Amino acid sequence: MSSKPSIPKGTRDFSPVEVAKRTYIMNTIRSQFQHYGFQPIETPSFENSSTLMGKYGEEGDRLIFKILDSGEYIEKAKLKIEKVNSKEIAYLTILLEEVFIHLKSYIIKSDIIEHNNGPLFLAEFINNRINGVISSSAGIADVNRFENDIVDFFKANALDIGITLYRKNEFFTSDDSFQNFKMEELREFQERLITYLNIKYFHRVPSKALTPQISEKALRYDLTVPFARYVVQHQNDIVFPFKRFQIQPVWRADRPQKGRFREFYQCDADVVGSDSLWQEVEFVQLYDAVFTALKLEGVTIKMNNRKVLSGIAEVIGASDKLIDFTVALDKLDKIGEEGVTKEMLSKGITQEAINKVAPLFSLSGNFGEQLETLQSLLSDSETGKEGIKELLFINDAISNLGLQTATLQLDVTLARGLNYYTGAIFEVAAPEGVKMGSIGGGGRYADLTGIFGLKDMSGVGISFGLDRIALVLEELNLFPEDTTEGVKVFFVNFGDTEASYAMQAIGKLRKAGISAELYPDPVTSNKQMKKQMTYANRRNIPFLVLAGTQEVEDKTFTLKNMAGGTQETVSFDSLLKHLSS
């Protein structure tokens, strides 16, 4: 192929500089995870489809990348249809025989043998009688679902059958000739019927239904479901509560758009096996620790609790309106109380309900003060009060332990993961002024591993949005200078003798942990000298060593500081000292 190669949309190549920056973020997160006692696990990139399908809702199922089975998958898929119906096929053969027997007797009884439009009569007879023949074999459950297909088949083949019989009818005077006929012709029509059904069935199968027949594996869609699968599969080797972290890519067949990719890393930390609220406290601290370590100060850790949302739903007496409600409430700063009320009414939330929760409009003050308002508001909802109690515990613990650079904030409009979170809900917002969606989020599942048959395992966890964090650090210029530092020293290649001398030194430098390299090709002209200089420059190599004939003779090295442009000729030891500092 000579057309310029490309990569699939929604995927990315990462250059050395990009890899270095991403590695810096991942290592920072990893080391905090480890300080907090989380242990790394890794799971396969693809799982059995049965593990993933149906865990993310219909939308999710659509966005899961399926892996095509190897080999003759179409054959396999078709065979499946035949296999499934082998018993049915047997019935169909009997049906065909019945049809022919009916026809035979009909032909013999009737006078159509002289009738020159016999075939059409027969065809019409088939079309009229076939329903009867089939219903005669009703009760054969396997066949019933075929009824229409069989009728269609006979309609489509009526004339052929009619003509065949018509041409054959002179033999229909002796029974064994009919046996013959069955042997030969029947087989042909039977063949036709089976193919007909297979094609029909195969083609009636929408992709969604065909997929399980030709794909048994799918790419990981997130890290939570594989984690749940891991916990259940290895439950006997795990000490609970199990604190694990996992930093691996996931894949989603989403429509690619700015900042949304089809392959991206998730960095998750979860605990499973305890419902202690100290874990929520720890996750708030962990967010604070990671973003502080990344020098990303002033992030806001928003918290809410599913039980509080349920409480609000109770109060407004419309659980189904909960999302509309929170979405509208979230716009308070933008469109004001009136606007919000208007939107809520438009969504079918009653004025009465709105009045009940009016206090939410004036929800203000710090975490604790806001909780007090909520308390009076949800005083009638047991669930609501439960949620408030949980938030209270977390807030007390945090105010008492303190955070380094982040702020903890209550946000009753925070309604992410409503279909799985059962308690705490987390979301992290970038520092004010940075236009960016949430850079992290998480929550608690009361029953994380239930989907795989291990009951009563409460799990809570958080996730970091690597790509967005990278964008924020870029925007605020927070990557440490040395993040992208590559090779420290570059040796010009003056020819084999000098190169060999250089390689001696390079070997020692590398053993000392200093990254060093020799230009592979020798300088044979000024032009090439320039080429090597350009190479060192473009790769931002801070030091350059010139070791030509003279240096080799004197056992010295001329060290050039690319930044300052200064250069001096030194012994190896002082070269090592310079470069180690």
Place this chain on the structure above:
Amino acid sequence: MSSKPSIPKGTRDFSPVEVAKRTYIMNTIRSQFQHYGFQPIETPSFENSSTLMGKYGEEGDRLIFKILDSGEYIEKAKLKIEKVNSKEIAYLTILLEEVFIHLKSYIIKSDIIEHNNGPLFLAEFINNRINGVISSSAGIADVNRFENDIVDFFKANALDIGITLYRKNEFFTSDDSFQNFKMEELREFQERLITYLNIKYFHRVPSKALTPQISEKALRYDLTVPFARYVVQHQNDIVFPFKRFQIQPVWRADRPQKGRFREFYQCDADVVGSDSLWQEVEFVQLYDAVFTALKLEGVTIKMNNRKVLSGIAEVIGASDKLIDFTVALDKLDKIGEEGVTKEMLSKGITQEAINKVAPLFSLSGNFGEQLETLQSLLSDSETGKEGIKELLFINDAISNLGLQTATLQLDVTLARGLNYYTGAIFEVAAPEGVKMGSIGGGGRYADLTGIFGLKDMSGVGISFGLDRIALVLEELNLFPEDTTEGVKVFFVNFGDTEASYAMQAIGKLRKAGISAELYPDPVTSNKQMKKQMTYANRRNIPFLVLAGTQEVEDKTFTLKNMAGGTQETVSFDSLLKHLSS
């Protein structure tokens, strides 16, 4: 689902201990790569199929994991057939019109309107005439290949068409009503014909041919082809020679077996853009550096050169027998000269050829000495001598620079990657006594990026076999003790007050880089105390802190050394000091 969940065959979950060990190996390799001036890149897990297919031979194509397109891929696949044939479909429509016009004129001319078996007559007319109608449009290449299908279609639909026309025939007296007819009915039959053809064609497609229609992406099969693609795609941003390393998983639909997985990591370092032999020298050193850093001493770095093999092929006058030859020669130690000769003869290598290369049987001594023997043997082969010259340069450089713990060895039987390597060939064998295939390999491609249209880019590189290296380190017990060290100190949870006191200390320890954790649930019984102890034990946490009412009051901590069992009550500062050491 309640059936115990599992993972696809050939894939693996990695426990915290396993991840720690693999991370240790990868970090060691990575840091040596960097000391040697290689820069990391990352490429997407899946590439466009066109990038991968046809690059690994037919076997490779089979073993590439294909990703199923999202959405209604079956529809899409069928549509594709329509698209391909859109021109043909147009002709088919004209054909249909012709048929109907014939029929119309026939109906009007004939007396069948009174004839009560008109439909059958029409049907038979269609069956008789259709071939004529089609052959009338022979020469329309696009249609010819459909002939049989069209005939089949009309046969299958003859009666329907007949009946339809028969019922409609009263309108066939005025032309515009026939226009009408064409407008409505024609469209229906046209629809049917297209579907009919699509179904037929779709079903004629074997999986191998269907795959490109329903899968446009595939999982990376190795790191070399994506690297070549990367180089060509980003050639304008790259400074050549480009030294890159890449540590990422690859996927192969191989039959899983002991030590062979369907997902595994490759650790590659390559240079592209120079044919300097200093690079081969550097890769020998790099192998030595990595295995020394892993404390895996005594590995053998085997080298050969494609040009030497070509030389031998010249001498034995049978390039096609080269593999048979090397395979047989490789058995010298096992089956002796006689055995080897016998095998060669059995493979059709002539006695004369064998005599010519007899010196290879007694190839002995060190790298240099063996080269001398080769030299006389290949004196007539220009290519052979070229290869020897290259090996000589590398051997001289290495003897002169020295290796730390590895041995460089010439192995003329080393014939890996014959279909792509053009110069140096590397392979690394584990230390004697360890039963394990090669733990690394590589070589030079004279034209690495040619497949993507960028000519004359010589590339050379090596790869490390992570999984096998891990097995070897395991067998020789070479993983450093602290590799799998998890949490350093564990705090027993005596209840909220004490927990809050503990969390204060834990926060400070973590800031000091010491991994510490609190048991999430409070001790409310001896049984639970035991449970927390067991937890700390099973996780091999070396230190345990007891901070109950007394300690909280005294602002102290009781530190227990799990190994020694000793414990003492200390201030936070001395706690920190103990744990930092």
